[in-house]
Amino acid sequence: MVGREKETSIHFVPGSCWLVEEEVNIPNRRVLVTGATGLLGRAVHREFQQNNWHAVGCGFRRARPKFEQVNLLDSNAVHHIIHDFQPHLLLEHFSSTLAQITYLMEQIHLTERKTYQLH
Template identity: 30%
Template sequence: MSSKRVVITGASGLLGRAVLAAFKNSQWTVLGTSFSRTGEDLVSIDICNHAKTEELIRNFMPNCIVHCAAQRFPDKVDKDLDGTIRLNVEATKNLAVLAAKLGATMIYISTDYVFDGTKPPYSETDTPNPLNTYGKTKLQGEQVTLESSQDHIVLRVPVLYGPVEYIGESAVTVLLQLLFDSESNKLVSDSEIRYPSHVDDIAFICVKLLELKQTNADVKGIFHWGGKESMTKYGMVQDIASVFQLPMSHISPDPNQSQGASRPHNAQL
C-alpha cells in the first residue's frame, strides 16, 4: 500500500478545498470528507458520528489525516456551544486517537486565537490564553490531539483568504460587502491587527510537513505559519477598495474593538 494516503476533513471548505487540491497535485491518494457535499474524492459524512467516521477511515487506511473541519466563526460558536464542542473537541479527539491506533500522523489545524494578543509575536512554546470560546475550543482540540500521540502535529494559522464559493466564506472577503452597501455610513474596526494568509500557502505547508514527516520523525508537535502583512479590518477594506476601484467614502475607521466575541489585539505568530 502507498505511504502517501491522506484523509482530509472539511475538504469542501475554504481551506479544505485548497488542501485537497495540493495533495492531489503532489500525487497523494486522497479522501476528503464534508458534512453534506459529495463529489470526486469527496464523501459526505458527519465526523461527529464516531462509529461511521471510524468505519470510513479504517476502510481507506490512510497514513495521514489533515483535520480542517471546525466551527471557525467566533460569533457562531457562542450560539451553538454544544455543537461546537462536539466538532472542535470531541470529533478531534476521536480522529486523533484513531490515527494513533492506525499508526497515522494527524495535522490539526488550529488558530492564532489561542493567544490573548498582549505580547506578540508568539512562538510555538508561548503559553496560550484564549479570550473567546472559539479559541478555548481550538486549544482543547490541540490538547486532545497531542495527548493522543506525540507524533501528531498542530499547525496554528491566522485569518485565511482565497478562492471563495460565497462572499462570507472568509473573514477577509466578507468585508467586500461593506463596499457594496454604500447607501449608509459605516464604522469598521481599526483596532485588532491580523495577518491574512492564503489557503494555498497553508495547503503547501501541510503537504511539506507530512512529506518531511515520512523521512524525519522529529517533525511533530506545534508549528506556526502566517502572513507577514499586518492589517486591521479597516486596512483590509482599504486594500480591497483599491483593488476593485470601489469608493469607500461611506466607511470610517473605528478605534474600538470589533463587536461580538472578544478578539486578541495582535496575535501575530
C-alpha cells in the first residue's frame, strides 16, 4: 500500500531559490495498533486506514475476525507479530487492564532490582 504525503524541497539556481511543495509516494507505510478492539484503539486504527496506511490492529478479546488476537503479556506472541508485520510505527497501548499494568510494573521493578544487584 502506498501513501501520499506532501514534501517541501528547495530549488536553487545561481541567483534564485524557491520552495516547491510536491506530493510524494511513501511506499508500504505500516502501523501496528494494539488495543484496536476498544473504542479509542478502533478509532485510531480506522484513521490510519483512511489515510492510506497498511494498518493491522490487535487485541485480546473480540479480536477475530477483523483484528489479530495477541496477548501482550506473551512476549513470544508480541515478538512474532512485530517480526512478521515489521511496522514502521507501533502504537500501543490503547487497552490497559489493571492486571496488565500491575504485571508490567512488577517486571519493571524486577528489572530495576536486577540492575541494582549487578552494581
